[in-house]
Amino acid sequence: MPAQLKTHRGRSRKRHIAIAAATALAVTLAGTSCEDDQNGPESAPTGPGKAGELRILAGSEIADLEPLLERAEEEIGVTVHLDYTGTLDGVQQVVEGQTEERYDAVWFASNRYLNLYPDGEAAVRTEEPIMASPVVMGVSESLAIDLGWDEGAEVSWSEIASAAAEGQLSYGMTSPAASNSGFSALIGVASALTDSGTALRAADVERVTPELRAFFTGQQLTAGSSGWLSEEYVRRAGTDGPGAELDGMINYESVLLSVNESGKLPEPLTVIYPSDGAVTADYPLSLLAGTTDEVTAGYRDLVDYLSSPEVQREIMADTHRRPLSTEVSAEADFPAVTELPFPAGSNVVNELISSYFDEIRKPARTVYVLDASYSMEGERIAGLRKAMTTLTGGDADSISGQFQRFYAREEVTLLAFDGAPRAPETFTVPKETPDPVLTDIKETVDGIGLGPATAGYDALVAAYDVLAEESASNTEQFTSIVLLTDGEVNTGRSLADFRAEHADFDERLRDVPVFTVLFGDGNTAEMEELAEVTGGQTFDARESSLDAAFREIRGYQ
Template identity: 25%
Template sequence: MSGPAPTRRDRRAQRELKRRRRRRTTMVVVGSIAALLLIGGGAFAAVTLMGGGAGGATGEAQLAAEPVVFPQDEPAAADGAGPCTTLNVLSSFENAEMVEELANGYNAQPRDVGGACVDVVATRDKSGIAAEDAAEGFPDLAEAERPAVWIPDAATWLGVARDAGAGDVVPESGTSLGASDIVLAMPEPLADAIGWDDDAPTWDEVLTASEDTQLWADLGHPEWGGFQLGKTSPVIASSGEAAMFVSYGSASGSVADLAAADVADEAVTQAVRDHELAVSHYMATPEHFLWHARQAEERGGSAAEFLSAVIVDEKSVWDYNRGITSRDGATRIESDPPAEKLVAIYPTDGFYVADNPAVVLTADWVSEAQQAAADDFIRYAGTEQGQQIVRDYGYRDLNGVLSEAVAETGNLDPAPVGVLDFPEQDVVVAVHQAFPDVRKRAQVLFLIDASGSMDDVLESGQTRLEGAKDAITLALDHFAAGDDVGLAAFSSGGDGVLRPGLVSPVQDIGDSRDEFLAALDGLEAIAYTPLFEAVDEFALQQSQSYDPDRINAIVLLSDGTNNTAVPTTTEEEMLSTLDEVSHTLLVFTLAYGADADVEALQAISGATGAHYYDATDPLEVEDVLGDLVTSF
């Protein structure tokens, strides 16, 4: 005869007991290894390291038969002669903090490489963007600023860059500096309600749940709405790549054995398309999703209002649970830990690992002195001092070991089982090429400020309006046949009438691209800025054509504050409208120029759970808008 069902408190107690047992087991294993090392013991038990890079491309990222013994750093007795060799190291957004601290640790000690001192300079960019730039030779950077070392957060990007034309610059493999498992993260109450905190699902079960609009209601929580699965863009971020790999693997029958033939299979492709319908929208980095989850809680609600689960790296889960978020992936905001922490879930059929491979670029702008300095910096990252930084900053070291404090705060498993090698390079490239076909289609209206200030001239010699037109023209390349895209603009004269209004209807861009571009080219700056009225009017219009199988959105670009000749819609009225349509429409906002009303634009995007983008330096509008459209 069975007893009463366990309460939430019972289940939490059971989870804590399991976590303590896992931690004790890990400590015993590590302690035993340390003892063996001290006495020069014989054979070692196998220790799981991070997963392999693209088909085993990184030799350092495989299962090790014995633990790595980290050597001590051996700095020089004194700095070499000046001028110092400048070593530019390019990281991803995800691992930037760790890489910056490794650079600081290296620079803090005297270095003499080839008779010269060394100055490591850390920079960052999104992995997908860096792969594209590497293929083009980093054309937007002066030669002295181009990287000599690239550390994407996963080895897959090496193959992506090489396939794009960087084979002469990017080596096939690199040296892993540390690892972060790519997991399914859920707010604790949701993980508890579905039981995945105690009994991890398969990826197929995750994807099936994401398609069940009544799942939370059936579990007694209708207030959580439908199951909202967050994914980053696979052409930008490693977590997005991993999400696509498991989607294809689940559809083909094996996450562990994904092949290029599976990606080409039409039945598999259709199943992946169906999986993608559950995505609310894509974002460029994990931080974008977690920022909105925290904002939902800070408004007095729950993270469940924005997401049910999101595929991210462990480091991001640790950051979130200790109160660190970022709106843009670069600027960090530290606050109190959230009331609803995230739980890291490791699906039972395996998970990928961001292995952070460092490669020394074989480019003509990398001197012999820089190559030698790069080798020495990478050597330092593998020392006890370097690996301590890796652990302190939320990563698993080269023995797969997490800091105990990181594991505890992050709700991370100290020793999870199920590491998957990344697919072979041909599979990775095939998935990238297939994404435009399988992604959730968009229904988007570009809403452009056409006030008089858009005639102001930029440093480039263009007017603001001309710069915006160029940026939108480039951004349009992100969309393909099947995406519905339209264009509207707003200004007004002394009569207060909003014009020109809709200039290209929201329709299949595959058929209407020429019409859209002609309408865009014909826009002219007028006078006033009826920002609130325009958002109110077009949000109502767009919400009426809501399609659950599309990402329904407005992309708002504005360079000023609300300004009208006669009273029109107030900010309060507009925000009330946005609250009404927030379950059917996303309004992404882009502040264009230093005079943009940042506070109002953030309020507009936040009211619908969309993201705010900063192009207050108007010369950056092309890059920022390019980042924004990865949400579709």
């Protein structure tokens, strides 16, 4: 008798945000929660694959197919193990051989970036695209009418850039270093703006940077996942605060259609299919090299099942993704989209992503509120120092690490606390010769001494005070607060006290999210409530590492 489907959020992404934030779409459409089960099974065992099992390293976008995979297991007898990871982290695991004897297959939204690396392309034995969704723009219906972008209008990426530059359009987009939708959007916009009809080249990146700056003046929200982006857009659309000014978002077509179907928006989004094209995710289920014949047979069975007309219709109905079955495609009613060419070299892509953070989009402004109580002694403070070393460029040689460092123009405040907040120290990373400042940040963290008690909420208010002293008109930064504490707040303000004060903050400050890190013996319920109150998110470092959690937070800064 076939076993039950096993889904794992283990060592690759065993954190609340990995599933809950990245799969709002699944929750909305399927009516099931994909939140991480901290008491669930561990990752699939290492070693050669087994007949009747398939261990898959997947992008979080795949999580909304879990109910379908569970039923598929019952019908075809293949037990599926899923571990979730970010696109660039996943590519790095494949390229460096970390997937060998751990996974039988990978399932990302796209293999385009993976295929830019010879070792990545060679690691894939075969791949089968399962479904498709282009990355396009959704704009509130009323604004689309005002701009003449209502249904059927031809709108180019250049016209969207002009509207953004003139202050007519504000939008959210995921980070291209954390999420495939943001990555695809950046590649698509840059390729379209070159207007060459050929794949983006290194020389093109510098040439189109001014136009890209104009385009990204409209970006007022960043995110680490397409699911969290859509959730936050819906939340802001229902408020009167400063965050409510978003006019739309760049996301998968499937997400935009699903948000409209949910009925949660005051007005629907008009989906804009740029006339000069887009980059499409085709979700290839990819068998890794070196798998056994038995595992390969299970892979084929699963591909055949997912590609069958009946299941393709179900995927289309439940997720709004485009079917790839010829029979079902003929029945579908999706607008035609021109596919933009993808760059041929990783150097072009990496240069574009670096330019996006260092020159093109508005910079990040973050206050790191760091627990320096005695409970942090030993491995915990060492973990914090390692995490900050990564952010100061200590992992710049890895595929994902090169984009998780502090960026040029970024403003960073370190605010340590024990029984009381300590004096904040602020650093601005220059575009030229950033290393001395990055070294100062690292040495400041290395020099944090420990003290008694944990006044976490006093320190949090002090962080807001730092931001309050800055120009009230400064909206040209992605501002956030990161709170790390490994224990119960046991002195000073309580969460209730903080909530009362937060309600009286001016609108600009109330809109600053707090990203909380679950660590050590910290109060999980309080940290999750704090994130919810401030419009932030919770990251779980209890069973992974602070380094991994801080890397993930970078997608939201």
